[in-house]
Amino acid sequence: MAGQPGTTPTTYSPSPTTQKTRKPIFNKDDVDWVRPDGRGFHQCRPAFFRTGAVNAASGSAYAEFGNTKVIVSVFGPRESKKAMMYSDIGRLNCSVSYTTFATPVRGQGSEHKDFSSMLHKSLEGAIILETFPKTTVDVFALVLESGGSDLPVVISCASLALADAGILMHDLVASVSLSCLGKNLVIDPILEEESYQDGGLLITCMPSRYEVTQLTVTGEWSTPKINEGMQLCLDACSKLAKIMRSCLKEATSTSQE
Amino acid sequence: MRFLHFTFLLHLKPISITRLSLAHQSQPAASFTFLLNLFVCFLLLRTSVPLTLTHFLCFGLRWSVAEALPLASFSFLSASSGSPFLFFAFKFSVQFSPVRYSTGMVGLSPGEKHFIQGGIAQDIRSDGRKRLTYRPINVETGVIPQANGSARIRMGATDVISTVKAELGKPISLQPDKGKVSIYVDCSPTAAPMFEGRGGEELSTELSVALQRSLLGGKSGAGAGIDLSSLVVVEGKICWDLYIDCLVVCSDGNLLDALGAAIKAALSNTGIPRVQVAAGASGDEQPEVDISDEEFLQFDTSDIPVIVTLTKVGRHYIVDATTEEESQMSSAISISVNRKGHICGLTKRGGAGLDPSIVLDMISVAKHVSEQLINKLDSEIAAAEAGEDES
Numbered sequence: 272m273a274g275q276p277g278t279t280p281t282t283y284s285p286s287p288t289t290q291k292t293r294k295p296i297f298n299k300d301d302v303d304w305v306r307p308d309g310r311g312f313h314q315c316r317p318a319f320f321r322t323g324a325v326n327a328a329s330g331s332a333y334a335e336f337g338n339t340k341v342i343v344s345v346f347g348p349r350e351s352k353k354a355m356m357y358s359d360i361g362r363l364n365c366s367v368s369y370t371t372f373a374t375p376v377r378g379q380g381s382e383h384k385d386f387s388s389m390l391h392k393s394l395e396g397a398i399i400l401e402t403f404p405k406t407t408v409d410v411f412a413l414v415l416e417s418g419g420s421d422l423p424v425v426i427s428c429a430s431l432a433l434a435d436a437g438i439l440m441h442d443l444v445a446s447v448s449l450s451c452l453g454k455n456l457v458i459d460p461i462l463e464e465e466s467y468q469d470g471g472l473l474i475t476c477m478p479s480r481y482e483v484t485q486l487t488v489t490g491e492w493s494t495p496k497i498n499e500g501m502q503l504c505l506d507a508c509s510k511l512a513k514i515m516r517s518c519l520k521e522a523t524s525t526s527q528e
Numbered sequence: 529m530r531f532l533h534f535t536f537l538l539h540l541k542p543i544s545i546t547r548l549s550l551a552h553q554s555q556p557a558a559s560f561t562f563l564l565n566l567f568v569c570f571l572l573l574r575t576s577v578p579l580t581l582t583h584f585l586c587f588g589l590r591w592s593v594a595e596a597l598p599l600a601s602f603s604f605l606s607a608s609s610g611s612p613f614l615f616f617a618f619k620f621s622v623q624f625s626p627v628r629y630s631t632g633m634v635g636l637s638p639g640e641k642h643f644i645q646g647g648i649a650q651d652i653r654s655d656g657r658k659r660l661t662y663r664p665i666n667v668e669t670g671v672i673p674q675a676n677g678s679a680r681i682r683m684g685a686t687d688v689i690s691t692v693k694a695e696l697g698k699p700i701s702l703q704p705d706k707g708k709v710s711i712y713v714d715c716s717p718t719a720a721p722m723f724e725g726r727g728g729e730e731l732s733t734e735l736s737v738a739l740q741r742s743l744l745g746g747k748s749g750a751g752a753g754i755d756l757s758s759l760v761v762v763e764g765k766i767c768w769d770l771y772i773d774c775l776v777v778c779s780d781g782n783l784l785d786a787l788g789a790a791i792k793a794a795l796s797n798t799g800i801p802r803v804q805v806a807a808g809a810s811g812d813e814q815p816e817v818d819i820s821d822e823e824f825l826q827f828d829t830s831d832i833p834v835i836v837t838l839t840k841v842g843r844h845y846i847v848d849a850t851t852e853e854e855s856q857m858s859s860a861i862s863i864s865v866n867r868k869g870h871i872c873g874l875t876k877r878g879g880a881g882l883d884p885s886i887v888l889d890m891i892s893v894a895k896h897v898s899e900q901l902i903n904k905l906d907s908e909i910a911a912a913e914a915g916e917d918e919s
Binding site for chain 1 (some may be wrong): 730733734741745861866873874876877880887895
């Protein structure tokens with residue numbers, strides 16, 4: 272690891288310059304800290320949903336939360352692959368992928384395994400799998416643009432797409448995440464906030480049944496803080512579900528006309 | 529599941545007999561077998577062989593009606609002739625009963641399922657544990673000499689190995705004052721045939737992600753069990769990369785807790801060589817380093833959280849579930865808790881929804897359980913380390 276002798280050593284100052292560029296968005300001592308997009312701590316980004324984004328699919332939905340843009344299509348129920356074993360209940364196959372241009376640094380555009388399994392786990396509890404035995408429902412999600420809280424948007428959008436495809440569900444699945452920055456709990460974080468977060472909490476729930484289908488927590492949390500975070504998220508989920516419901520109603524009323 | 533037969537034979541207490549019959553009465557599907565058993569027991573009582581009553585109640589649980597019928601007729605014949613060989617005949621048939629259970633694939637009969645669920649509801653599980661009791665934990669450290677640190681954890685039949693390898697690398701530009709840690713889990717096909725090829729991949733990813741979530745803290749590094757800034761050698765230029773690789777040798781449930789414990793043990797076994805940085809390098813040059821092979825730095829592992837998985841079966845939660853118990857779960861929550869009692873990560877498994885109040889209750893139960901687990905694990909690790917030093 273010898274340094275190249277030819278290059279003239281430019282002045283190297285380890286921390287000050289990098290520190291300045293590193294902590295632009297959040298400072299623990301700053302009491303009057305405001306979020307980069309000017310939202311309140313407990314204010315979500317405006318949500319936009321539209322069903323029927325892809326004609327070829329049995330059901331599809333597009334969601335846009337600020338800069339996060341996601342498209343989900345649902346295929347099936349269709350015949351399971353030959354290699355699959357017989358199953359009394361239906362199968363759910365989920366896949367989440369990113370486009371190469373979704374992230375600030377050009378990505379690989381490959382499947383995101385971690386998110387795929389999370390999507391599967393959050394949806395399987397809501398879908399009545401008994402209604403399509405021996406068959407498979409495929410849920411393909413594509414993140415067009417990653418602007419933070421990608422997974423919650425994908426999950427909410429996927430449940431809307433499933434509803435659009437006419438798959439029987441116990442309830443819509445709404446999902447909201449929350450970041451812990453210092454002492455503040457910040458709901459629906461954007462990409463920058465997520466990259467500086469001390470901890471994160473993600474809830475997916477069925478609001479009408481008041482059941483949590485999936486929950487993950489990272490970082491260090493005390494019990495009262497988890498309590499507070501969960502309450503905030505559950506509250507936001509029920510509001511989000513209302514928006515999703517109205518989107519579905521809108522779609523059916525326009526198609527009837 | 530053949531071993532269970534013997535456990536019953538040896539350890540059946542009066543309380544569990546009543547439990548068995550209670551469990552049966554509440555399940556209509558098995559009631560026919562149960563009645564059959566009662567009938568046979570009646571016959572047996574007439575022949576005054578009291579021991580076999582207990583046996584019969586147990587055997588009937590795991591025998592389908594088809595299997596029980598010929599036996600019943602046999603016992604009827606024996607009973608009417610008053611044969612003293614009855615007891616022997618039963619023992620014989622049990623010992624040669626087909627083994628239905630193989631690792632990985634859990635095929636349980638309705639009776640077995642009911643037995644597990646009933647046991648959990650009454651706070652005595654099939655291996656005699658209470659709901660919140662762990663299996664004995666066996667810790668061995670320094671099992672892989674090639675690695676910087678390693679440990680093997682055994683809890684019942686669950687057997688995992690964790691190793692830590694340290695390599696010098698470059699910190700990422702976004703966080704120049706932090707080292708890097710990565711956790712990988714490998715589910716080897718030696719543990720179960722279904723892990724062959726890509727079969728174990730899904731479980732491997734799930735476990736790796738859950739471990740990263742539980743042990744590495746948030747993105748900013750807050751709440752991490754491993755202090756990443758202690759891994760830096762020269763800020764922005766050289767740091768240690770820790771590669772934590774885990775191997776599932778044998779799986780009998782509760783893998784995540786075992787893996788978490790193995791990582792904790794492996795890290796306390798880890799020695800990182802002291803690095804001498806040659807002075808004089810400046811600017812963009814990579815400084816020259818000299819890695820000592822005599823002096824090692826130890827990790828402070830007291831802050832590393834333990835993972836407690838609460839498996840919900842019926843209305844109750846259990847810790848340290850075996851594979852059979854896991855097959856009966858509706859959902860499970862893995863909570864990692866550190867010594868301060870703070871939650872450092874949480875993952876949910878299983879599709880069924882949970883009421884938020886139940887989640888909070890599970891968190892408080894996990895916090896309570898973790899206190900004992902941390903102390904137990906620390907003393908086990910210390911004992912293992914001491915044992916290794918002596919040898």
